[in-house]
Amino acid sequence: MTDEEPSLNIPSLLTLAVVSYFVLRWFFNRDESSAGGSRGRGRGNVVDPAQVEQIAQMFPQLNTRDIMWDLQRNGGSVAATTERVLTGRGLETPPPSFQPPVAIPPTNIPLAQTATPVQKADAQDLISRYNLSAKAESPATESEPEKPSKSSWSQNKEERQRILQKRRDDMILAARRKMMQKSQGNV
């Protein structure tokens, strides 16, 4: 009996030590993660819906999620985001895991439409979407070929981007011209 007591005590002390180590570690981790969470939320609060709105109004073509991502990363500086857009660098697409910290589409938008900000910004015709109103009005575009030049591929990334954009614009403008002629013909 007396022999057993110490031999029982040592393992149980060890067990206690191990258990308390894990318990402490768990507490520590939990604290850390919840601190991280609140830090995340704190940072999230930096993204002011008014700022997002402000930028979205200036650049309706931008994705709200991208705006929030950029604002969150630059600490909520509208100027920095604006600058970034204006210098043509564009906004990065946030990783899929990025959860916008502010509920931009407030409550009345169902979950199935998480992409609603995009959609909302998109509720416009192609002319305004691609900023083609100037080109659409100018008659000079009439002389442009109906079909955008094929087989154009540049080794230069910017050039490629430009060619693609031009093909896109031409396609829209050509369709618009055709449609206008058609409806004039009908009248």
Add this chain to the structure above:
Amino acid sequence: MASSVAQKRLFHEYKNLSTNPPEGITAGPISEDDMFHWEALIQGPEETPFEGGVFAAELKFPRDYPLSPPTMKFIGGGVWHPNVYPNGTVCISILHPPGDDPNHYEHASERWSPIQSVEKILISVMSMLAEPNDESPANVEAAKMWRERRPEYEQKVRDEVKKGLGL
């Protein structure tokens, strides 16, 4: 690793689509910095109410493309069609992974597989515009209108086409 395979493949498809674009289709990444996010323009097929229209759509590719298919969503609204959800998302068999057929009407050969391509998707979507699949409507209202009140459906489509071109 996997995503660089996807990137290479997407770049290759982008190049093919640029050098040899199919009639009525323009597609490419919005920015080459993100090859997983494309924008495409599709011309409305002739002799359909979509004729004369141009429709913009965004394509989002998964990291494991081409194992999994992209998603496609019309942007700017205005595609009133039985197989296009009211939010613009396209519902067509080629965009469904082979293993997953919730509707039990598609043949495996019609569904996505790595031998398909962006070009094939866009061409399929074009023919979908011309011939709606009535079996599994994504837009029930549009499907009903298409079935029961065809002239009204066609007029609505034509109006949306004009609106889309800013007219």
